[in-house]
Amino acid sequence: MLKPVTLRGHLVCLEPMTVEHVHDLCAAASEDRSTYGYTNVPVGLDETRRYIESALKAHLEGSVLPFVVRHNGTGKIVGTTRFLDLEVFNLPQGTSNGAIPTDDNPPSVAEIGSTWYAASAQRTGVNTECKLLMLAHAFESWQTIRVTLKTDARNERSRSGIQRLGATFEGVRRAHIPASDGGIRDTAYYSIIAKEWPEVRKNLLQKQQRS
Template identity: 70%
Template sequence: MLTPITLRGRLVCLEPMTMDHVDDLCSAALEDRSTYDYTNVPQGREETKRYIEGALTSFDKGRTLPFVVRHIETDRIVGTTRYLDLEVFSWPPPWPPGVASGPSPADATPPTVAEIGSTWYAASVQRTGVNTECKLLMLAHAFDSWNAIRVTLKTDARNMRSRSAIQRLGAAFEGIRRAHVPASDGGVRDTAYYSIVADEWPAVRTNLLERLQRGMKRPTE
């Protein structure tokens, strides 16, 4: 299990998710739900409580590292995101070189590959710099601190808004996994897969920094 971390930028602070965030996260999800058609976003306090309980159970098993997103200027919780599908490569040994590998992610054996996902934001911060900085902070930690070799991003293939946002990060489209998982609307989801590998990270980082420095407003995500 990885130790919870806090990632802070200029616009947002990514804080470890706890049960204390139920009310704030519930409020964020209730602002305007019109963009959540293909996204699993809890509605109401009880759903939000179960949502956080599920995330923390997965964290306890070493599978995820969930955050809430705090908007620094307003000091409000405005969404959530997480690392998931954390995997430590054990072959060829040792991986990474000079570090003993183990069966599950830990601070001494950071993830070799990871995914960034389960991301959603309150309507008031969508199409602002919030998502750009969240991704910059998380990608930087994955590639620069963990020395990960790959980060995956994926979304419902029908979610063109999310797909466009991922593409603007500089992630490479890999294809569609058909009939992949249950969809948030009750059907069966085809999933669009994207990735960034370590060699691509410098260019992606430059792109994200330039977007933040230009102070893009709407549309920016």
């Protein structure tokens, strides 16, 4: 499996998620929850503990690399995000070989998701820097060829945020998975591929300077 890694920026630090983060992550999730209508965000200590344990189990299985987001200015945990759906391709054939990604055999493709922030961190520079750090790690350290981002098709706020990153809209997968509100959701898919990364990086750096 991929070893936990810390990604450091000017505004935030992405730390490997551990069970010790349960109280801080629960506190972050307990701020104003009005923006979480389409997002799976745990409620209370017990649910937050299960949320973390599930992420750590998936990491051991090789399918995710989860982080908590620490604000460098306040020192507080202000949210979480992760790499998921990690696949290694047989190149040049280009098919998934079922191998568990490792540092020596990194993922050919990845997704960034399961992202949520405390209300106090929303509409700040936190998300821009988180995406900049994660995309740089994917494309520059792993040499990943594609990063996927997806969200509930009804979540206009999330979709606008993904589009502002410079990701390309691929389409909507209908009746995809259970929704966080109890129904079945359509999922909007976006992606960034390796040749687009330099322009996306430039865009994110400009946004970072303005925030």
